[in-house]
Amino acid sequence: MTREALFETEAMPHLKRLYAAAYRMTGNPADAEDLVQETLLRAYRAFDRYTPGTNAKAWLYTILQRVRTDALRKRGRSPATVELEDDGPPVRGGQDDATAMRDLEGALRAVPESFRTAVVLRDLEDLSYAEIAVVLEVPLGTVMSRIHRGRALIRATLSGRKD
Amino acid sequence: MSDEERVTALLDGALDAAEREEVERLLEGRPDLRAQLEEERALREGLRALPAPEPRPGFEARMRASLRADRRPSRLRFLLPLAAALFLVAWLRGVPSFVAFEVARDHSKCFSKSTVPAKVWSDDPAVVAAWFEKQGTRMPLLPEGAAHLTLVGARYCPLGDRSAAHVYYAGKQGRLSLFVVPGPVRVASTYDREVWGRHVHFLQTAGATVALVSEEPEIVNAFSREFARSVAAAR
Numbered sequence: 001m002t003r004e005a006l007f008e009t010e011a012m013p014h015l016k017r018l019y020a021a022a023y024r025m026t027g028n029p030a031d032a033e034d035l036v037q038e039t040l041l042r043a044y045r046a047f048d049r050y051t052p053g054t055n056a057k058a059w060l061y062t063i064l065q066r067v068r069t070d071a072l073r074k075r076g077r078s079p080a081t082v083e084l085e086d087d088g089p090p091v092r093g094g095q096d097d098a099t100a101m102r103d104l105e106g107a108l109r110a111v112p113e114s115f116r117t118a119v120v121l122r123d124l125e126d127l128s129y130a131e132i133a134v135v136l137e138v139p140l141g142t143v144m145s146r147i148h149r150g151r152a153l154i155r156a157t158l159s160g161r162k163d
Numbered sequence: 164m165s166d167e168e169r170v171t172a173l174l175d176g177a178l179d180a181a182e183r184e185e186v187e188r189l190l191e192g193r194p195d196l197r198a199q200l201e202e203e204r205a206l207r208e209g210l211r212a213l214p215a216p217e218p219r220p221g222f223e224a225r226m227r228a229s230l231r232a233d234r235r236p237s238r239l240r241f242l243l244p245l246a247a248a249l250f251l252v253a254w255l256r257g258v259p260s261f262v263a264f265e266v267a268r269d270h271s272k273c274f275s276k277s278t279v280p281a282k283v284w285s286d287d288p289a290v291v292a293a294w295f296e297k298q299g300t301r302m303p304l305l306p307e308g309a310a311h312l313t314l315v316g317a318r319y320c321p322l323g324d325r326s327a328a329h330v331y332y333a334g335k336q337g338r339l340s341l342f343v344v345p346g347p348v349r350v351a352s353t354y355d356r357e358v359w360g361r362h363v364h365f366l367q368t369a370g371a372t373v374a375l376v377s378e379e380p381e382i383v384n385a386f387s388r389e390f391a392r393s394v395a396a397a398r
Binding site for chain 1: 164165167168171172175177202203206207209210211212213214215216217218219222223225226229230233234
């Protein structure tokens with residue numbers, strides 16, 4: 001199988017999930033697309049170092065996170081201070097469901113990025129704690145603490161809205 | 164790690180058996196932690212049910228196009244080997260041993276046919292020289308023959324990227340090729356080389372590099388002497 005065909009099989013199926021994670025990191029479609037595009041270009045160039053059949057998903061999220069960190073460093077910003085710019089993806093369903101989802105999306109977006117990314121990788125992208133530790137390049141204990149803190153902030157925001 | 168963090172890890176199945184047992188025992192006496200567990204479970208379900216943001220139309224196509232563009236090799240990747248190859252050819256065409264190999268191969272090729280593939284047939288050196296003059300090649304004074312070989316004819320033969328005047332001599336005793344090689348060949352005055360049983364002798368005369376090729380070294384030597392005599396006579 002050629003390098004291109006292997007990349008198509010191993011990496012390209014993750015395109016939409018990468019976009020979803022990138023969107024929740026950056027908060028707007030244009031930045032999310034740039035982030036995914038740069039991620040896949042870097043992945044393609046480094047594809048010789050990837051062992052086919054291993055964890056492509058975690059490998060791609062690791063690159064995604066590095067590209068994001070590099071971009072923020074260039075702009076002189078830390079992941080904790082990212083502004084979120086639009087209302088999030090469209091929500092379908094009944095009015096109550098739609099309102100609940102919009103509130104949840106808003107609460108997630110209000111969480112500082114370092115905590116939000118940990119929650120997104122765990123709850124939306126279904127990565128294990130060990131995989132998240134590799135992606136974020138932090139110890140396992142930090143992953144646990146960021147997920148806990150991220151969820152606590154979302155819960156606090158939601159209960160504040162209910163009050 | 165705080166008790167609250169351990170509850171988060173319990174929900175996510177990130178504790179080993181002993182830790183899980185310990186946290187489960189802890190939950191029995193801590194309604195606040197049980198409430199946290201339930202709230203986090205509900206929150207996790209809610210997050211999992213959120214619609215995935217979809218990229219804008221055409222994103223996947225744009226993504227594939229940029230990957231294709233990245234795969235396309237840059238011009239430099241072609242130009243550098245091409246420049247290296249051209250440099251190598253330019254260098255090789257001036258190396259006498261390489262040119263000796265080329266003329267020996269062409270001599271064998273032409274004389275392997277039942278009749279040599281001459282374009283001009285004559286035993287008169289003036290006729291052959293005039294034919295080359297017409298094509299733009301100034302020939303040194305050609306001998307009529309030597310070592311019982313006589314002039315048969317001539318043509319241009321390709322030597323790598325250039326064309327050399329190739330003059331055929333033949334007789335019962337053997338055959339000989341006389342090449343006038345265009346361009347610089349790094350030969351000081353004369354140069355001899357044996358290539359696959361063919362004797363090659365280079366000499367510089369009147370600004371041209373002449374190569375004599377034959378299976379018999381005596382024929383080459385006789386022609387070399389004859390050539391030198393006719394050049395000296397012309398002066």
